[in-house]
Amino acid sequence: MDCQQDWQTLFGSDDEDYDMDTTTTATTLTRSKEFVDIQVETIEQIPGLRLWRNALDHTQQIALIQAITDHNIFGQGNQAMRFGQLGPELENLATWIYDHHLLPSHLSHRVPLFDQAIYNFYNKGEGIISHVDLAKFDDGIVILSLLSSCCMTMKPTTNPQQAIHQGYLQQQEQELDERSIDIILRPGDVLMLSGPSRYLWEHGIAERDIDLVGEEIIVRGTRISVTLRKLLPIDS
Numbered sequence: 001m002d003c004q005q006d007w008q009t010l011f012g013s014d015d016e017d018y019d020m021d022t023t024t025t026a027t028t029l030t031r032s033k034e035f036v037d038i039q040v041e042t043i044e045q046i047p048g049l050r051l052w053r054n055a056l057d058h059t060q061q062i063a064l065i066q067a068i069t070d071h072n073i074f075g076q077g078n079q080a081m082r083f084g085q086l087g088p089e090l091e092n093l094a095t096w097i098y099d100h101h102l103l104p105s106h107l108s109h110r111v112p113l114f115d116q117a118i119y120n121f122y123n124k125g126e127g128i129i130s131h132v133d134l135a136k137f138d139d140g141i142v143i144l145s146l147l148s149s150c151c152m153t154m155k156p157t158t159n160p161q162q163a164i165h166q167g168y169l170q171q172q173e174q175e176l177d178e179r180s181i182d183i184i185l186r187p188g189d190v191l192m193l194s195g196p197s198r199y200l201w202e203h204g205i206a207e208r209d210i211d212l213v214g215e216e217i218i219v220r221g222t223r224i225s226v227t228l229r230k231l232l233p234i235d236s
């Protein structure tokens with residue numbers, strides 16, 4: 001399969017999506033296509049969290065996995081990072097997110113929308129420690145799930161310094177709900193964390209082969225996630 005061709009057919013070509021600013025590494029979004037509104041899931045206890053189910057359909061997921069494989073993104077490791085220009089696949093994913101209004105409006109017009117990406121490869125049963133993303137990243141973090149479902153656990157952070165710095169004092173003073181909340185992430189789902197969900201809540205994935213979420217049993221397999229973020233200026 002000509003993967004590049006296939007990806008462009010699925011998501012549109014770079015030419016029609018972007019004007020490239022050649023003086024900086026930034027990519028200016030000048031999308032002419034009309035915005036498309038989407039249905040997202042939210043969780044009352046976790047303001048700022050938006051879960052876009054099936055954001056990428058099966059064909060789009062396959063195309064992205066094919067591109068990850070073709071470019072040998074992981075090499076010998078299980079994590080890969082990209083800074084600046086994220087490559088056509090992720091730039092198109094960013095445009096997809098932009099077009100569908102996933103980010104809150106005060107973040108949706110920043111340029112570039114994202115300039116840092118992490119690809120994570122999880123073997124069956126592997127997870128990631130519960131954490132709040134580092135302060136050097138702006139608000140508005142997006143996580144795409146591929147290949148396998150898993151349970152992501154959200155819990156109020158035990159170290160709210162970053163949240164206080166961001167002005168979330170009121171929430172900090174309130175008694176935080178100590179309960180953790182499990183979210184099922186399925187292949188093709190895109191999770192967006194902003195505001196309290198990004199600064200006041202940790203997210204993590206427990207190490208286990210099988211998740212039980214409510215009545216649902218998830219037998220995990222190999223999973224890939226792609227996290228998109230925007231670096232803040234160094235002196236901010």
Ligand SMILES: O=C(O)CCC(=O)C(=O)O
Pocket residue numbers: 118120128133143152203224225226227
């Ligand atoms: O794999 C995921 O779904 C989460 C990834 C993540 O939180 C991270 O890379 O910081």
